[in-house]
Amino acid sequence: MLEHMDTTEFINLTAGPTRGTPGHHLSTDDELRALIEAQNLARDLARRVAAHTNSPVQAALFAHAAEDAHRTAAHARLLAAGTARRTLAHELPETTFDALAAIHQNPSDYLTGVSSLPHDPATVPTGRLVFKDTTEFLAGFLHIGFYEARERVRAIDRLLPGTDIHGIHTPARFPVLAKDLADGTADPAEIGTAARKLDKLTPQINQHPNPTLLAGKLEDQVAESVRREDPRTTAKLLTGIQTTLEDGAKDIPEEILRTKTGMFYRGTTGGLGEFLLRTLPRDTEALLAMCASTDNPRTKAGDRDGLLAQARTTTNTDGNGSNGSNGSNDQSTSSETAAPSTSFPDFLVDPATGTPLTDPETIRNLSLDPEDPDTRLNSNGNGLVPLAKIATPDTMNTTTYGPDGLTPPQRHLQGLLNLLKTAGQARTGKKTIGLPSPTTVVIATLNELRGLAETHGITGRGQKLTPAELRQTLCNGGALPITLNGKSQILDLGREERFFPDYMREAILGIYGGCLFPGCTVPPEHCEIDHDEQWATGGTTNINQGRPLCTSHHHARHTGLLTVTRDLDGLFSVILPKFMDPEQQPRRNAYWRTPTQNPPLF
Known part of the structure; x- marks a missing residue:
């Protein structure tokens, strides 16, 4: 009777060539064979019970038994992850992973003892590893998501001794x-x-x-x-x-x-990108000051006509701070960091005469830093009110439109976008530490530019554009247009250089979105551009010869762990190691670019 069979007896029954041998010392191999046999039995039994059961009472017990199996398997997964980390399984060579994948695909010879597992490495591994850590091993070898693999590794310390x-x-x-x-x-x-x-x-x-x-x-x-x-x-x-x-x-x-703290991207829903921003108190004050500045119609930063024009036309700003409609924006950064001055900013003008203000009392009434720290300008700029009545969600997040045609959140957003568009673009041409110089890459086909296609182009980070947004964005000085034909091959990008310059890099990232390796989520900003044919062996540097790879997969390509090939559409694809993809088919990363995003491109 199996009712009284313990684990050791079951292992003896399934111990491969030594099964049933009296006095045989059970090995870890015997235990592993028994585990695989038990899984096969459990899988077959579940199918049999589901097919043969017509009783609701039996079905209820079956559901309980299946849930127990699920919970047991979850604990086993965590034990396996912990064992992999403890034994440094990620340091195994590629040949071992290939052999293990073959055994997992067809375990019958291993279960009967005809074949055995590959030997453990006798020496410390040298050269580049197939997987850099346990997380990468779990994701790549088990074909699970990176975040699921990372969570299992983190759960080891939380839930295992x-x-x-x-x-x-x-x-x-x-x-x-x-x-x-x-x-x-x-x-x-x-x-x-x-x-x-x-x-x-x-x-x-x-x-x-x-x-x-x-x-x-x-x-x-x-x-x-x-x-x-x-x-x-x-x-x-x-x-x-x-x-x-x-x-x-x-x-x-x-x-x-x-x-x-941080700025958290919540995704794009209904055509709108959603962010959650959490800041420390001192940073909150800086943002509130920016909001107050855009709410003050007596300053350039709060110019009602200019803000409305910017919000409606999404006009970009150039490196000199010009907004393209109402002159230069308020360059408050340099004035705030400079030494105190007895003169006053020339954008503080008398509304009646248009001449610069020089009276200290009048200036103080317009200042964002009045003598009383508990007060600030109200949203209409008509005087001082307690700060508690200004910087509250009810007043700052109201959806009521003001006389300028904008709600306070829209006005605040426009001020923040203006700062982003001018950040790091100093007049000297040098970038500023900590201030990115964002470039918008717009990918469109010729038919989309002519208005003859159902789609309307996407940005380099996968944001779909409406026809109006496509035209407006292409008019912006900070946008880099990339024109493609129906097969995503570049028709016109302009100049060429020996090394991959920024505009070529942006174009290549625009085509592929990010790292070429399937499932890789490394941001495109961190990718490297790899030559199809190395420059040292006669390769050339042009758009159609480059493909983006993250540092890890770039090294993997050069060490032969993965192969990059040109597909039928002219774009590059990856052939994964055999243990990851036994079919050895060219595959492309769908994380950054999917067929549903822009059908004419891929």
């Missing part, structure tokens, strides 16, 4: 949740989410007088909720814990605040 650099055993960071995962008493996804969110609360917990005791109590509460409640209830509990920790801190350290 380990050893430190001295070889001393260390418990899991969240032992209660780790036990629930091992026992299968809760949904693995919810356990992982709870551990991740508790991990993010560590800085706040560490501010408590007894952080260890508090961390244990909070984990107990969250673990109980994960076991007994639905995910929404657990999410509310975690949100409440975070709020309590934040409200209880009288003076939140900057290290905690900084973990939450």
Whole structure:
């Protein structure tokens, strides 16, 4: 009876050539064979039960058994990731990965003992590794997403015990949740989410007088909720814990605040890009000052007619700060960083006479930094009101249109865009440290330019443009137009140089979007342009001879780990290593460019 069979007996039954041999010492190979056999049995049994069951009672028990199998598999995945990291599996050579992929594809010879696994490397690997770390190994060898692989590696320390650099055993960071995962008493996804969110609360917990005791109590509460409640209830509990920790801190350290700062891109929905901006108080003040500047109609920065024209025409600004409609923008950066001066900016003029203002009292009434720090100009520029009545979401985020035809958020956005468009474009031609000089790359076919196509072009980062936006963007001085034919081959880009200059680089990135390697998410700004034929062997530098690769995959190409080939449409594709793609078909990265984005291009 299998009812009383333990794991060792099952391994003996499936131990390949030594199965059933009395006194045989079980090896790790025997255990691995038994695991694969058990998986095959579980897969076949699930199909049989699903096909033969007509009883709702049996179906209910089947659902429970399947859920248990899912939870067991989730824990096994984490154990496998931890084992791969501990044994440095990512350092194996390519030939070993090819052999393992073949065994996984057809394990029958291995299970029966006809074939064996490749030998472990006898020496430390030399040269470039196939995978640089465990995350890359999991993503590439198992064909899972990078972020899923990264989360598994991060979950190892949260939910598995380990050893430190001295070889001393260390418990899991969240032992209660780790036990629930091992026992299968809760949904693995919810356990992982709870551990991740508790991990993010560590800085706040560490501010408590007894952080260890508090961390244990909070984990107990969250673990109980994960076991007994639905995910929404657990999410509310975690949100409440975070709020309590934040409200209880009288003076939140900057290290905690900084973990939450940043500009987060939420994606493009309904034709609109959405960003979430979180800033430290001092940076918030700078943004509020910019908003106040654009809200003040008595300054150039708040010129109502100019802002409206910019918002409607999306006219770019040149390196000298000219907005193309109303003269130069307010160059406040240089004036704010310069030494104090007794003279006043020439853009502060008397509305009645148009002459520069020189009276200090009048200037103070117009200033963004009045003597009373608790006051600022109101949005109409008619006087001073308490700051609390100005810098509030209700007033700053109102959707009511002003006399200039813009809402406050639209006006603030235009001011920020103007700063971005002039940033780093000094009159000397030299770029400024920390200030990017953004260039908009617009890719369009000839038919799109003529208005004869259903599509209307895309930007270098995949943003689809309407016909009006395409025409307006091409009129901007900061836009680089790239004209393609129906097969994405460049017809006209102008001049050529020996090395890939910026305009060629932008064009190549515009075609491919980013790294050519399938699934690679390295931003295009970090990519390198690789020659199809090396310059040293007679290759030339022109648009059709270049392709973008990130540093890692660029090195992989030069070391022979991957092959780049020109496809039938004239564009480059990648042939992956055999263990990653047994079919050895040319493939292209669909992360940056997909057929649905712009059908005429690809």
